[in-house]
Amino acid sequence: MVAHSSDSASKQSPDAHSAHDALVEAVGVHTSFPAADGSILHVLDDVNMTLRVGEVVAILGKSGSGKSTLLRTLAGLITPSSGAVRYRGEQLTGANPGVAMVFQSFALMPWLSVLENVELGLRAAGVSATDRRQRALAAIEQIGLEGFEKAYPRELSGGMRQRVGFARALVLQPDVLMMDEPFSALDALTGENLRSELMMLWGRPDFPTSCICIVTHNIEEAVLMADRVLVLGSGPGHIKAEVPVLLPRPRDRRSPTFEAMVDRLYAILADRDEAAAPRKGSVPGPLTHPLPDASVGGLAGFTEIVYSHDGQADLPDLADELSFEVDDLMPLVDAARMLGLLEVEGAQAFLTAEGYRWHLAGMHDSKEVFAELAVAHAPLVRTIVRALENSNDGALRDDFFRDLLLRGFTAEDAQQQLDTAIQWGRYGELYDFDANTGELILSEVAAAIAALLDGDLDR
Structure with missing residues (x-):
């Protein structure tokens, strides 16, 4: 007893x-x-x-x-x-x-x-x-x-x-x-x-x-x-x-x-953990900076709500207003911060200039803005784009990226990372995914954006 x-x-x-x-x-x-x-x-x-x-x-x-x-x-x-x-x-x-x-x-x-x-x-x-x-x-x-x-x-x-x-x-x-x-x-x-x-x-x-x-x-x-x-x-x-x-x-x-x-x-x-912040002069990688489990539609809805609150919102009040639990809201906050759409000070969230630009853009332009932000700030999306650029025909099987992710994630989390990256990349028309062959295929948009951002990312 x-x-x-x-x-x-x-x-x-x-x-x-x-x-x-x-x-x-x-x-x-x-x-x-x-x-x-x-x-x-x-x-x-x-x-x-x-x-x-x-x-x-x-x-x-x-x-x-x-x-x-x-x-x-x-x-x-x-x-x-x-x-x-x-x-x-x-x-x-x-x-x-x-x-x-x-x-x-x-x-x-x-x-x-x-x-x-x-x-x-x-x-x-x-x-x-x-x-x-x-x-x-x-x-x-x-x-x-x-x-x-x-x-x-x-x-x-x-x-x-x-x-x-x-x-x-x-x-x-x-x-x-x-x-x-x-x-x-x-x-x-x-x-x-x-x-x-x-x-x-x-x-x-x-x-x-x-x-x-x-x-x-x-x-x-x-x-x-x-x-x-x-x-x-x-x-x-x-x-x-x-x-x-x-x-x-x-x-x-x-x-x-x-x-x-x-x-x-x-x-x-x-608040982000201090350990998660990239060191000065370093580029975050997909194993150290995983993608939050947030869909593009969820991000669009979240930025719409913050925009409707005059571009800023008290996160606890917003969670209560929407009947969200913190686990529901935080992936959206983390994803918006990762992409540079949102800044958070204490419990206050503010749309950035990029957040306004994405929210106010038309359908075609919003895809271009998202693609640019994803390549610049989402490590796994950037890794996929660069790997596809370096392949012979601009195509690689998803197993290649899954195997790399398994070095730092469980099988379930690795799949979630890959699924999120595929969805983000397809929305931004950076690459397509053939579910039958399991291949990721580079688009012309990705090459242009990567070339544009390459100098900044390598500094």
């Missing part, structure tokens, strides 16, 4: 911590995995963090930043390639005995009833049948599922199934409750209700855990729940910022202080 400390009843200010409050620590954690082609994929780099008694910590980041890998590493489900994870000062060599997990996908056993699902961890820990049943029933009541003990997962709504997940974790009375995007699979209202109920339970002295750690990509969720937010940067994942949330509970998302905190986190999350 996971031991529960009496510390959970003494929640304290995040500023009042001492070294004795540390529950889980990551020290110089680096995590890598072998890629499909035998190379190494670096997921986490030099992560140092501590989870302490009496606090809620949110790990916030874009898709691909390593949030879930970090959470599973802290839980002892993934062994770091280097560095260490400690629980109450002892280095982990397996699953963390002080942690219980709640997953996005609910992860319930469909052939077991609600009561049997909640009892699973206790059964594995060897708790007697009588104690197991008593504790499981208490957890079911605490999480608001009384009357559904005999129901099966297929008979429950998504929100009720996630409640079972919470009850199954809390019945273990863990030191740390870890949650991986626990509300993202639910509709907005159900997620909001469940989140509010969880925070009400957290405020009670009898809540059976000492610390909560939640992985999320939702900035408002992080501000609503957390005492501290750790913002992860990408490529590989690293802690970009640690931001305390010093707002009283319950938190009002309409208050100016709440909105200011959302703006601050959005600005940190939207």
Whole structure:
């Protein structure tokens, strides 16, 4: 059974911590995995963090930043390639005995009833049948599922199934409750209700855990729940910022202080990592500067919206206005910045002169503007154009570029990079793609643009 400390009843200010409050620590954690082609994929780099008694910590980041890998590493489900994870000062060599997990996908056993699902961890820990049943029933009541003990997962709504997940974790009375995007699979209202109920339970002295750690990509969720937010940067994942949330509970998302905190986190999350900026005099490459997963149509719609806001927009307000999550909006922001269509200062986005030029151009001219910007600023598009120029007949199979991309990406990400580059290049009429033969074929437009820009790019 996971031991529960009496510390959970003494929640304290995040500023009042001492070294004795540390529950889980990551020290110089680096995590890598072998890629499909035998190379190494670096997921986490030099992560140092501590989870302490009496606090809620949110790990916030874009898709691909390593949030879930970090959470599973802290839980002892993934062994770091280097560095260490400690629980109450002892280095982990397996699953963390002080942690219980709640997953996005609910992860319930469909052939077991609600009561049997909640009892699973206790059964594995060897708790007697009588104690197991008593504790499981208490957890079911605490999480608001009384009357559904005999129901099966297929008979429950998504929100009720996630409640079972919470009850199954809390019945273990863990030191740390870890949650991986626990509300993202639910509709907005159900997620909001469940989140509010969880925070009400957290405020009670009898809540059976000492610390909560939640992985999320939702900035408002992080501000609503957390005492501290750790913002992860990408490529590989690293802690970009640690931001305390010093707002009283319950938190009002309409208050100016709440909105200011959302703006601050959005600005940190939207900012490019310093490591991603090209060194002076260097030309970014396709492995170091991947193409954001954004379509030309999506970019056109995004620049149209910013244009309609007088050429500038507050990104958090825009995301809220469009009912976007940050993962939906950020690829468009990153792509617009890469192509020079947009500049971002803090949480404010501004159309550049090139952004206005592309948006206001007619159909034919807009293709030419986009082609020019893609060759100048999108490394993979430029690489494809130059490779085709250097081939005998201006044509190469897509396998050539896919094999090169596999040196730095997983097979899935390499294909996404190639698909994006093909779409961007075809829109700009830089090259065409024959799906039957898998060949990319250079156009006359590409040669002219490459020649025009070649001097600037090589300086």
